[in-house]
Amino acid sequence: MKRDQDxxxxxxxxxxxxxxxxxxxxGLDCLEAHDFQEAVRLLRKAKEMNEAxxxxxxxxxxxxxxxxxxxxxxxxxxxxxxxxIGQYFEIIxxxxxxxxxxxxxxxxxxxxxxxxxxxxxxxxKAEHFLTLLQLSKKVVxxxxxxxxxxxxxxxxxxxxxxxxxxxxQLGSLVDKNIHPYLDSLIxxxxxxxxxxxxxxxxxxxxxxxxxxxxxxxxxxxxEGDFIPANLLEVQEMPLFSAINKNLEFHLGDxxxxxxxxxxxxxxxHAFILYPFEVQQGDPLLWxxxxxxxxxxxxxxxxxxxxxxxxxxxxxxEMINAFxxxxxxxxxxxxxx
Numbered sequence: 001m002k003r004d005q006d007x008x009x010x011x012x013x014x015x016x017x018x019x020x021x022x023x024x025x026x027g028l029d030c031l032e033a034h035d036f037q038e039a040v041r042l043l044r045k046a047k048e049m050n051e052a053x054x055x056x057x058x059x060x061x062x063x064x065x066x067x068x069x070x071x072x073x074x075x076x077x078x079x080x081x082x083x084x085i086g087q088y089f090e091i092i093x094x095x096x097x098x099x100x101x102x103x104x105x106x107x108x109x110x111x112x113x114x115x116x117x118x119x120x121x122x123x124x125k126a127e128h129f130l131t132l133l134q135l136s137k138k139v140v141x142x143x144x145x146x147x148x149x150x151x152x153x154x155x156x157x158x159x160x161x162x163x164x165x166x167x168x169q170l171g172s173l174v175d176k177n178i179h180p181y182l183d184s185l186i187x188x189x190x191x192x193x194x195x196x197x198x199x200x201x202x203x204x205x206x207x208x209x210x211x212x213x214x215x216x217x218x219x220x221x222x223e224g225d226f227i228p229a230n231l232l233e234v235q236e237m238p239l240f241s242a243i244n245k246n247l248e249f250h251l252g253d254x255x256x257x258x259x260x261x262x263x264x265x266x267x268x269h270a271f272i273l274y275p276f277e278v279q280q281g282d283p284l285l286w287x288x289x290x291x292x293x294x295x296x297x298x299x300x301x302x303x304x305x306x307x308x309x310x311x312x313x314x315x316x317e318m319i320n321a322f323x324x325x326x327x328x329x330x331x332x333x334x335x336x
Contacts, residue, residue, distance in 0.1 A: 020049040024056055031059065034209070036067035054086035065094055068180065070101045089125055096132055105136035112136075135169075170201045178209050189217045196220060196331060200234070200274045207231050222276040231275050240270040242283035247290060250311070261297070262290045268332040269325065278324065285313045289321035293329070 027042035043060040050056060057080050064073035077095040080086055092115070099108045112133045115121050121129055173181065185202050188194045196219045206215065206228035214225050234240065244263050251259040270277075278286065288311035295302040308315040 020046050020053075020056075023049070024053075024059065027063065028059055031063050031066070034066075036063055039063040040067050040069065052083070052085060058086045058090065061091065061094055065098055065101075068101075070098050074098045074102060089122060093125075093128075096129075100132070100136070103139075105139045108132060108136040109140065131169075166198055167201065170198060170205060173205045178205060178211075182211070186213075186215050189215055192218060196272050200271050203228055203231065203275060204234075207233075217275065219276060220273070222273070224276070226275055234267070234271050234274050237270060237274065237277055239277040239281055239283060239286070240266060243286045243290065246283050246287035246311075250287065250291065258294050258298075262294055265293060265329070266290060269328045272328055272332045278321070282313070284311050285317055285321055286325075287311060288313050288318045289325050292318065292322040293325055296326075 023042045023046035027039045027046060030036070030039035030042060040060070040063045043056065043063050046056045047053075047060050057076070061073055061076050061080065064070075064076060074095070077091055077098060080091050081088070081095065092111070096108055096111065099105070099111070112129050115129065173185075178185065185206065188202050189199050199217065199219055203215075203217070203226075210229045212227055212229045214227050216225050217223065243266050247259055247262050247266070251262070288307060291307060291311070292302070292304070295307075304319060305315050308318045311318070
């Protein structure tokens with residue numbers, strides 16, 4: 001009997017060699033490119049060809065979650081956990097986020113408390129799980145439900161008064177499907193009550209997700225419209241780099257410790273100001289102002305006229321820049 005005749009008679013379909021791997025790899029590529037619907041389609045085909053492959057299951061679960069197929073993702077996560085397939089705590093992490101999306105906060109509480117009771121939580125996951133636990137308890141205690149006209153789960157996160165909670169939650173969105181939260185994120189950028197630090201995180205999330213919609217940003221005394229996908233990273237901002245180069249020129253040979261401290265300070269200030277930069281864009285002026293910060297940091301005596309002359313800047317402008325840095329330092333220091 002010929003091979004093709006045998007296959008027709010037995011009803012079996014023999015896939016091309018390596019087809020499962022091609023589905024898997026193309027699915028991962030789509031996941032990386034944020035084409036979540038196509039990733040789900042391809043990874044589902046890969047899973048159909050091997051139900052027990054931990055890598056396929058994990059990728060398929062991630063694709064379902066990112067595509068917003070939360071109920072199907074929940075069932076799959078429970079199946080994976082029940083069968084012991086894949087990295088347990090990676091699956092638990094996604095499972096908890098799925099439960100949050102489904103507004104099943106009591107299940108989040110029960111799951112995390114059981115893990116802590118059994119002393120199974122690794123140290124590097126403890127803080128993250130405690131944050132999710134506290135947030136879910138807050139939602140349950142406030143009686144927030146999914147269909148409330150006055151409150152939504154994402155608002156519960158974004159409107160939290162705890163800066164640390166907001167920072168963790170916003171940071172977790174970098175590699176997620178942010179479209180369910182997009183309107184809330186954009187509103188944060190224009191809200192005068194949102195901390196400048198959080199606005200920078202929001203902009204980074206939008207930039208990483210290649211959002212090409214124009215957004216209005218109001219921060220400190222600055223305001224403007226930006227397309228996140230076109231923004232540079234904080235470290236690539238021209239004035240930030242130029243200030244560091246001037247600091248290196250003046251301090252690199254004789255005070256490398258102070259140099260690193262001032263560069264780190266410059267980084268914090270640039271993060272707070274982003275996507276804006278200071279209006280007087282002379283890097284020498286700002287390098288001189290940071291040198292003033294260095295003297296103040298160590299309580300050293302210094303002569304402002306002499307320092308201005310060394311950097312080749314006007315003394316009055318240097319002192320004004322120094323005063324501005326002091327105000328930014330008050331905002332940035334407690335956070336980082």
